[in-house]
Structures are given as structure tokens and as C-alpha cells.
Amino acid sequence: MNRVIVAEHPLIQHKLTLMRMKDTGSKDFRELLTEITMLMGYEVTKDLPLSEIEIETPVVKTKSKVLSGKKLAIVPILRAGIGMVDGFISLIPAAKVGHIGLYRDPETCKPVEYYCKLPQDIGEREVLLVDPMLATGGSATAAIELLREKGAKNIRMINLVAAPEGIEEVHSKYPDVDIYVAAVDEKLNDHKYIIPGLGDAGDRLFGTK
Ligand code: PRP
Ligand code: URA
Numbered sequence: 001m002n003r004v005i006v007a008e009h010p011l012i013q014h015k016l017t018l019m020r021m022k023d024t025g026s027k028d029f030r031e032l033l034t035e036i037t038m039l040m041g042y043e044v045t046k047d048l049p050l051s052e053i054e055i056e057t058p059v060v061k062t063k064s065k066v067l068s069g070k071k072l073a074i075v076p077i078l079r080a081g082i083g084m085v086d087g088f089i090s091l092i093p094a095a096k097v098g099h100i101g102l103y104r105d106p107e108t109c110k111p112v113e114y115y116c117k118l119p120q121d122i123g124e125r126e127v128l129l130v131d132p133m134l135a136t137g138g139s140a141t142a143a144i145e146l147l148r149e150k151g152a153k154n155i156r157m158i159n160l161v162a163a164p165e166g167i168e169e170v171h172s173k174y175p176d177v178d179i180y181v182a183a184v185d186e187k188l189n190d191h192k193y194i195i196p197g198l199g200d201a202g203d204r205l206f207g208t209k
Contacts, residue, residue, distance in 0.1 A: 002171045003178040007040045016182050020198045026207040030083060033132060036160065036182060037087025044128065044158055044180050070126045073119050077102055077131040077143050080202040084130040098122065100146055102139045109192040111139040116146055123151030132201040134162035135194050137169025144174050161185055163194045
């Protein structure tokens, strides 16, 4: 309950620093996010269950381990979450991908839903909910609520940067959702942006304003 797992690997921390720099352009930002996602994937998938199957190597028959638990679903929160899909798909190519479209209203900073398409068997899958930024936690809790309504039981949230306020908001409503992050930053500013953060992740990924 209330688990926050910070991925402190030096490669992740180095790449995150590059992403934070304001002069890092979209191409590098995208590539770095994919690389960090793959590195975080190692931690996120560390406890997936295994079973043994019989196989034949070129030399002998033997038993060897394969993944045996629930199938996975990767669910990005649009838009910025899209930047974390390729990294996970390259690790887990059989995973299905759902999409939840939410944007923060610029006036209220509350999430507005505009799209939701999830695998039909989402209730049978382990869900990896991905979004680079966890700020107020409004988007994350709205996404978790949607997933729960559609039957998802096991949800892990993976963010790049989180504010303490966002973590508190998610865990006050969903203490069973483990949160994996590369960094927990200091706070939110008056516009509900993460400080120091990295700015608007969606804009930086896609080169829009
Ligand atoms: C960003 C980010 C999260 C949300 C976090 O998306 O990718 O989804 O803000 O903020 P919150 O924790 O306060 O809800 P944004 O609304 O900017 O949409 P975008 O991904 O389309 O740019
Ligand atoms: N969304 C972002 O992209 N960045 C923030 O700092 C907060 C919300």
C-alpha cells in the first residue's frame, strides 16, 4: 500500500537531467524518454511471475523459465504518455495498448476526458498506466477511475517526474496503485507545473505550444 518506487539508476538520472534542460530539442527529448522508459521497465517488471517449461536446447532437454502471470496492457494518458509506449512495447511486444485521452483545462487545471479505448479483456490484464508527468494527480486519478470502471484490477502507474502533491492525491484515492518514478520533485508552482520539472512534456515531445 502507498508504494512509491524511485528508479535511482545512474543512467536514468543522467538522462533525466538531459531531458530537464530547456535547450534539449524534441528529437533528443523523445529518444531520452524511450531510453529511460526501457530502463525503468526493468524495475517495473521485476516481480512478474515465472513458470518452468520443458525445452530442448541444441544439446539437451531441460527446464527453463517463461513469463506465466497475467497478460499486460500498456495504457498511455494522451498525449504525453505516448512517449512512453515504444519503450515498454519493445520489452513486452505481446502487450495490448489502450489509450486514455485527457487534457488539463488551462483555467482550472482539472482533467477533461476526450478519448478512451481499452482492450476488452482489461479486467484480466496487469495494467501499466504511463504518463511522464504526475503534477496535481487529477489526470492520473481520472485515468485510474476510468480503468476501474472498465474492470481493471491490477494497475501500476509509471511516471518520469512526480510532485509530492500528485503522489498524495493518487494514494489518498488508490493506495493499492504502486507508483514508479524516476524523480520526486520539490513542489508545484502557482500554475500547477512541477518545480523544477521539465516544463510541458507533451509540448516538448511533439514540438507544439
Ligand atoms: C500533462 C501530463 C499529465 C498531466 C499532469 O498533460 O502529461 O497528463 O498534464 O498534470 P496533473 O497531474 O495536474 O493532472 P496535459 O494535460 O498537458 O496534456 P498533453 O499531454 O496533451 O499535453
Ligand atoms: N504537465 C506537464 O507537462 N508538466 C508539468 O509540470 C505539469 C503538468
